[in-house]
Amino acid sequence: MKSKGNGFRIYAILYLGFLYAPIVLLPIFAFNNSTVISFPLVGFTTQWFQALVTDTSLLLAVRHSLIVAVSVSILATTFGVFAARATTRYKFPGKGGLMGMIMLPLVLPDIIIAVALLGAITNILGMKLSLITVIFGHTLIATPFTIAILNSAFQSLDRSLEEAAYDLGETKISTFRLIILPLVMPGIISAMLIAFTISLDEYIIAAFLSGTEATLPVYIFSQFRFPQRVPVIMALGTILVCLSIVLLTVAEYFRRRGIAKAGGKSSGGFL
Amino acid sequence: MTSSPAAAAPTPKAKRPLIELRDIEKYYGDYYALRKITTDIREGEFFSLLGPSGCGKTTLLRCIAGFEELSGGNLLIDGKDMEGVSANHRPTNMVFQSYAIFPHLTVEENVGFGLRREKATKEDKARRVAEALEMVGLKGYGKRAAHALSGGQRQRVALARALILKPKVLLLDEPLSALDKKMREQMQSELRKLQRQVGITFILVTHDQEEALIMSDRIAVMFDGVIAQLDSPERLYRRPVSRKVAEFIGIMNFLPATVTGTEGGQIQLEVAGLGAIAIDAEQCPGAVKTGEASVGFRPETMTVLFEGDPEPTRGKIAGGEVEEVVYFGDMSYYDVKLDGVEKPVQISMRNVVGRPVLGRGARIRIAWEAGALVLFC
Amino acid sequence: MTKRKFLGSEAANGLLMLSPTAIYSIVVMAAPLIAVLLFSFMTPGYLKVIWTPTLDNYAKVLSDPIYQVLLGRSLVMAATVTAVTVLTAFPIAYFISFIVSPEKKSLWLFLITIPFWTSYLIRVFLWKVILGYNGVINEAFMGLGIIHQPMTFLLYNMNSVVLTLAHSYAPFAILPIFVALEKIDRSLLEAGQDLGESRIMTFIRVTLPLAMSGVVASVLIVFIPTVGDYVTPTLVGGSSGQMIANVIQLQYFKLGNYPVGSAVSIAAMGVVTVISVIFVFANRRFMRGPQ
Numbered sequence: 033m034k035s036k037g038n039g040f041r042i043y044a045i046l047y048l049g050f051l052y053a054p055i056v057l058l059p060i061f062a063f064n065n066s067t068v069i070s071f072p073l074v075g076f077t078t079q080w081f082q083a084l085v086t087d088t089s090l091l092l093a094v095r096h097s098l099i100v101a102v103s104v105s106i107l108a109t110t111f112g113v114f115a116a117r118a119t120t121r122y123k124f125p126g127k128g129g130l131m132g133m134i135m136l137p138l139v140l141p142d143i144i145i146a147v148a149l150l151g152a153i154t155n156i157l158g159m160k161l162s163l164i165t166v167i168f169g170h171t172l173i174a175t176p177f178t179i180a181i182l183n184s185a186f187q188s189l190d191r192s193l194e195e196a197a198y199d200l201g202e203t204k205i206s207t208f209r210l211i212i213l214p215l216v217m218p219g220i221i222s223a224m225l226i227a228f229t230i231s232l233d234e235y236i237i238a239a240f241l242s243g244t245e246a247t248l249p250v251y252i253f254s255q256f257r258f259p260q261r262v263p264v265i266m267a268l269g270t271i272l273v274c275l276s277i278v279l280l281t282v283a284e285y286f287r288r289r290g291i292a293k294a295g296g297k298s299s300g301g302f303l
Numbered sequence: 304m305t306s307s308p309a310a311a312a313p314t315p316k317a318k319r320p321l322i323e324l325r326d327i328e329k330y331y332g333d334y335y336a337l338r339k340i341t342t343d344i345r346e347g348e349f350f351s352l353l354g355p356s357g358c359g360k361t362t363l364l365r366c367i368a369g370f371e372e373l374s375g376g377n378l379l380i381d382g383k384d385m386e387g388v389s390a391n392h393r394p395t396n397m398v399f400q401s402y403a404i405f406p407h408l409t410v411e412e413n414v415g416f417g418l419r420r421e422k423a424t425k426e427d428k429a430r431r432v433a434e435a436l437e438m439v440g441l442k443g444y445g446k447r448a449a450h451a452l453s454g455g456q457r458q459r460v461a462l463a464r465a466l467i468l469k470p471k472v473l474l475l476d477e478p479l480s481a482l483d484k485k486m487r488e489q490m491q492s493e494l495r496k497l498q499r500q501v502g503i504t505f506i507l508v509t510h511d512q513e514e515a516l517i518m519s520d521r522i523a524v525m526f527d528g529v530i531a532q533l534d535s536p537e538r539l540y541r542r543p544v545s546r547k548v549a550e551f552i553g554i555m556n557f558l559p560a561t562v563t564g565t566e567g568g569q570i571q572l573e574v575a576g577l578g579a580i581a582i583d584a585e586q587c588p589g590a591v592k593t594g595e596a597s598v599g600f601r602p603e604t605m606t607v608l609f610e611g612d613p614e615p616t617r618g619k620i621a622g623g624e625v626e627e628v629v630y631f632g633d634m635s636y637y638d639v640k641l642d643g644v645e646k647p648v649q650i651s652m653r654n655v656v657g658r659p660v661l662g663r664g665a666r667i668r669i670a671w672e673a674g675a676l677v678l679f680c
Numbered sequence: 681m682t683k684r685k686f687l688g689s690e691a692a693n694g695l696l697m698l699s700p701t702a703i704y705s706i707v708v709m710a711a712p713l714i715a716v717l718l719f720s721f722m723t724p725g726y727l728k729v730i731w732t733p734t735l736d737n738y739a740k741v742l743s744d745p746i747y748q749v750l751l752g753r754s755l756v757m758a759a760t761v762t763a764v765t766v767l768t769a770f771p772i773a774y775f776i777s778f779i780v781s782p783e784k785k786s787l788w789l790f791l792i793t794i795p796f797w798t799s800y801l802i803r804v805f806l807w808k809v810i811l812g813y814n815g816v817i818n819e820a821f822m823g824l825g826i827i828h829q830p831m832t833f834l835l836y837n838m839n840s841v842v843l844t845l846a847h848s849y850a851p852f853a854i855l856p857i858f859v860a861l862e863k864i865d866r867s868l869l870e871a872g873q874d875l876g877e878s879r880i881m882t883f884i885r886v887t888l889p890l891a892m893s894g895v896v897a898s899v900l901i902v903f904i905p906t907v908g909d910y911v912t913p914t915l916v917g918g919s920s921g922q923m924i925a926n927v928i929q930l931q932y933f934k935l936g937n938y939p940v941g942s943a944v945s946i947a948a949m950g951v952v953t954v955i956s957v958i959f960v961f962a963n964r965r966f967m968r969g970p971q
């Protein structure tokens with residue numbers, strides 16, 4: 033431990049500094065009374081936060097993002113439950129290949145997913161771009177994350193618990209409702225929160241597929257062109273970061289509670 | 304639980320087969336796990352499945368419970384073919400090795416879990432739960448969270464939860480293996496008492512031969528997907544049908560022998576170290592044939608004669624030399640080289656006051672009886 | 681030998697259970713990807729595809745040097761980002777796995793993943809603020825009198841792109857390595873030292889080979905998506921920030937030329953796949969065992 037550990041510890045703390053540097057700056061500029069984002073700071077203001085509430089196109093983008101994120105969290109988690117249950121409980125041919133395909137978006141560049149969906153939607157399905165098409169794309173990329181979380185929830189579920197309920201006269205469906213669902217519920221909540229966060233933050237797919245209905249990241253990107261709008265974005269970012277941290281903390285809490293509840297132990301994080 | 308009208312039939316209780324296994328087969332893919340098992344399990348008996356790891360005990364139990372589908376053969380419970388009857392509709396209940404206590408429910412909710420579908424008043428159900436808890440010695444534990452219980456308590460909850468439904472058969476898969484030695488011994492006698500009290504057929508899976516001997520009315524010894532012997536504990540110990548069964552249950556010494564002839568219910572043998580003898584045909588539980596064979600005996604069936612011991616009135620005397628002695632407190636175990644036999648045999652003697660423990664190299668005399676021998680051809 | 685029915689069997693139940701997710705993935709991902717492949721062989725029309733097969737798109741992509749330059753630049757950028765990210769991530773994964781006490785591991789992992797979940801665009805933009813001409817670093821160094829002119833090599837070049845992407849992909853690089861390190865039986869390391877190896881040699885001969893499966897996973901999970909990133913290079917890359925993904929975006933989004941955009945996508949994915957396969961193959965001796 034001693035000296036060797038200390039070297040690593042110093043490095044780890046510097047690394048954390050690197051990871052958190054942008055996030056720490058965010059509130060600083062959000063409350064800085066200047067349209068130019070640079071040092072030295074000028075003075076304290078809350079005007080950028082006030083400007084947020086009166087910006088109608090921003091509010092619309094928030095609305096769009098919330099619609100998408102809520103839908104995605106429900107859809108991706110539902111797909112995640114099916115997949116996690118199937119992989120943890122059953123053995124069947126082609127499982128590896130199918131799971132590989134489902135998890136592929138983890139490594140597939142977002143732009144490829146975006147262009148593929150754009151091409152298929154406009155040229156083959158002849159659908160109009162809208163929030164629905166964004167929901168399709170986001171569900172695709174969020175599902176692997178929900179599967180990863182739900183896998184650990186389903187894995188820590190002792191198979192004999194289901195068999196015991198079945199043995200005591202319940203049907204397969206009531207066993208799912210009475211035993212499995214309550215025990216994996218924390219994992220489900222955690223998966224929903226993660227899917228929500230991913231969707232809320234995703235830019236490339238949303239840019240390609242949202243058509244005229246801009247989501248929040250699409251709106252934010254468009255605002256970078258106007259320097260005078262940047263402080264408002266900083267204020268928005270501050271709120272988003274706080275929201276993300278709250279959501280993640282809640283998600284992590286539920287994930288761990290789920291594992292503890294089912295009698296397991298874990299030191300893993302998300303992913 | 305459905306109860307068939309056959310339950311009221313006036314068949315003599317102890318003899319009636321409750322579970323009939325007819326050529327039961329089970330494949331896992333290409334693996335042949337159960338190989339045409341045919342046997343009856345009687346009503347009200349404590350039946351054990353004993354065998355080494357991987358022999359198929361759990362598989363057979365799970366087939367009876369309905370968790371595994373048979374690949375072949377028929378399974379009848381109470382005269383009714385169980386084909387197509389799923390686990391939740393069979394008159395069996397299971398105590399799982401891990402106990403499978405629902406961690407999100409209280410003790411009470413766990414025990415009363417199977418009553419959910421019964422049409423009974425709340426008070427009635429609560430009374431039955433309380434009775435079941437009392438029966439397993441957990442009176443007053445009802446409100447506890449299930450995940451806060453000790454191993455022994457979980458075991459009791461699992462028992463109460465299964466017995467409250469008054470199944471025809473209770474299936475137990477190594478229910479004691481997760482407990483420490485002391486707790487295990489206590490639960491062994493409690494389980495046995497409980498079984499007598501409720502009169503339900505218990506089928507216990509275990510790989511612990513001592514446990515099976517202590518608890519069971521009858522034991523089926525399984526190897527590689529077949530039942531090698533089904534007998535009472537006493538017969539299983541005294542008259543194992545094969546060397547394999549004999550070696551699995553307790554310790555048995557083997558001496559090379561030659562069968563020279565059979566006549567009038569007697570078998571003539573030439574046994575290394577013991578000489579020419581005749582034994583009862585009953586002492587060969589397997590098939591008899593002349594020629595090379597081996598003879599087995601348990602360590603406690605031979606007696607080392609000490610200085611001053613009275614000459615035995617029955618039996619014969621053999622000579623030998625102590626090769627090794629292991630002192631065990633209440634017992635001493637001697638490895639003895641019988642005159643004319645290469646491999647030493649083990650003889651156990653109870654240590655009593657005034658009797659010395661012999662040292663290595665001591666010449667000794669050994670008293671033995673032909674009735675204690677088992678012949679394996 | 682076994683004459684069991686498929687319906688109601690474990691395999692059927694498993695497939696049935698997986699089918700909603702699998703079908704979704706086929707319809708929304710696999711089918712569109714196949715469509716991209718088809719498009720790449722069709723004739724371009726503005727915002728639509730004319731269904732006449734042709735090889736012109738590939739001819740164009742292969743003959744026009746701009747695509748090769750951009751693809752080459754994307755690959756170099758992604759390779760640099762991957763190298764920097766994985767090399768800096770390894771000590772962190774090692775630290776959390778081997779030095780942090782078990783009860784604090786979750787906290788460290790949580791701390792490392794949090795920045796990843798906060799608005800990506802705003803994070804990239806903030807690096808601009810940190811590295812820019814009037815940025816945090818320049819202001820700070822000038823304030824301290826270390827420099828007198830703002831440093832210009834910080835922003836709008838490859839350095840800033842690499843730094844920003846290394847920041848974005850940090851958790852993706854750390855977690856697989858951490859998982860691989862966690863799986864190492866600690867007694868193996870003691871055995872290594874017991875057999876007379878020094879700490880460093882034990883690390884090289886025991887720990888590193890066993891951690892390689894995690895390193896390979898990290899490399900792929902960072903390399904493949906970064907080849908396709910265009911937001912970060914556009915925002916902080918300056919004139920050198922044009923990447924192959926920008927062309928794809930341009931062809932699809934601005935020019936409405938789906939066939940050429942598809943041909944570029946397929947060509948880029950093909951090259952990336954080949955590189956990844958070669959990389960995995962080169963490391964195959966580490967990939968044995970469960971994965």
Ligand SMILES: Nc1ncnc2c1ncn2[C@@H]1O[C@H](COP(=O)(O)OP(=O)(O)OP(=O)(O)O)[C@@H](O)[C@H]1O
Nearest residue numbers: 331334336354355356357358359360361362363510
């Ligand atoms: N679901 C399964 N799929 C494939 N093979 C199985 C399955 N369940 C059991 N087996 C195999 O069938 C054989 C018998 O297993 P079983 O669990 O019945 O053994 P057991 O006698 O209970 O052993 P133990 O004392 O170890 O519990 C073993 O070789 C096992 O590997």
Ligand SMILES: [Mg+2]
Nearest residue numbers: 360361362476
């Ligand atoms: Mg077993």
